[in-house]
Amino acid sequence: MPDGGGWAIIKALMKKIKTYDNCDIHWETEGRALLTDSRGRINGLQVRRANALLENFYAPDVMLASGGFEGSQEMLAKYIGPKTHELQIIAPGLKYNRGQGLNMALEVGADTAGSFDSIHSEMVDTRATKPDAVIWGHNYGIVVNENCERFYDEGKRHLFATFEMIAVELWRDHKNKGFFITDATTMKRFRPGWVYESTDQEPVEANSLAELAKKLGLEEAKLEKTITEFNSACNDRPLDLMKLDGKATTGLKVNKSNWAHPLNNPPFYAFPLTTQITFTFGGVKVNPDSQVLTPNGAPIPGLWATGELTGLYYNGALRIPFCDEIKN
Structure with missing residues (x-):
């Protein structure tokens, strides 16, 4: 993680942009529509200023780099479906990702790419007072819903291949309320360290499962x-x-495929979880030069796009392989 998070990245980029004499920065200025000439070539952008008045900027090329639509309840409901209004965004700046770039491009005939009905989401600590408080290590214990039921194979694959899938299931099918539970075997291995340090809260700790259930507000008998x-x-x-170890369970309604070690080494630890949206998948189609394409594959003259706005993802974000997978 970069020191200072995403905000630090933005500040570094802005510092670089300001070194260009031919670059003007317009704050609190919202892109509303692409301008075209009589033949359909992009030649500028219509914007709305902070005073709500419209203004036209003219340019031979327009690069759209405005992110996805996770900040738009309307577009989330349209493309993702029911209950999206229950999802919080994982960082405050995402509220500005309202899909204007996508809508502008579609209005001038852009093709689409990516799975519009999918999102990237992550399970975070419900108690956190900071953004992006992700509980990364769901593989190394169990995740239960508010009825103390496991609902997902936490060890199906490694962390980055499963963390968005379990988050989506928690949100869609389990009232977006869950708990990660493990014991000292895991915590002594990974703390202090990055796995359980994204939140600014300490894990709930107890010397018995009954005590842990009481602290979490769960039924003791069900959790035990x-x-x-x-x-x-x-x-x-x-x-x-550190690898897919085949230490699994058998005979359970939901089995665990790897890292299924008995949770019998007190103290026990838990984090209360909820799912938050990180980014959307659907976007505009571009070629390797970032030119926005029409459905017949022709580039729209003067129009370019990059980043999340382009339809990079289908049914899952790019995963980070373990070193063993790279070697194999």
């Missing part, structure tokens, strides 16, 4: 039953937290 059954279902293979 879930964890007792999970522990009994774990095989005897050695635990290796």
Whole structure:
């Protein structure tokens, strides 16, 4: 993670942009529509100023780099579907990603790419007072809903191949309320360190499962039953937290494929979870030079796009492979 997060990246970029004598920066100025000449070539941008008045900027080329539409409740409902209004954004600046660039491009005939009905989301600590408080290590314990039920194979694949899938399921099917639970085996391995340090809150800690359930507001008998059954279902293979180790469960309604170590080494730890949206997948289609394309594959003259606005993703974000997968 960069020191200072995304805001630090933006400040660094703005510092560089300001070094160009031929670049003017217009703050609080919202792009509303692309301007075209009589033959359809892009030749500028209509904007709305902070006083709500419209103004035209003319230019031989326009680069759209305005992100996705995670800040627009209307577009989320249109493309993603029901219950999107229940999703919070993972960082405050995302509220400005309202899909204007996408809408402008579609109005002049741009083709689309990416899965419009999908999003990237992550499970975060509900108690956090900072943005992007992701609980990364769902693989190394269990995740339960408010009824103390496991609902996803936490060890199906490695962290970056599953963290958005479990987050979506928590939101869509489990009232967006869950709990990550583990024991000292995991916490001694990964704390202090990056895995459980994205939140600004300490994990809930208890010396017994009954005490942990009470602190989390869960039914003690249900949580103890879930964890007792999970522990009994774990095989005897050695635990290796740094690879897909095949230490799995059998006989459960939802089995765990890897890192299924019994949670029997107190103290026990937990983070209360909710899902927050990070970015959307659907966008405009571009060629390798970033030119926006029409449905017949022709570039729209004068129009370019980059970043999240382009339809990069289909049914999942790009994953970061483990070193073993690179070697193999």
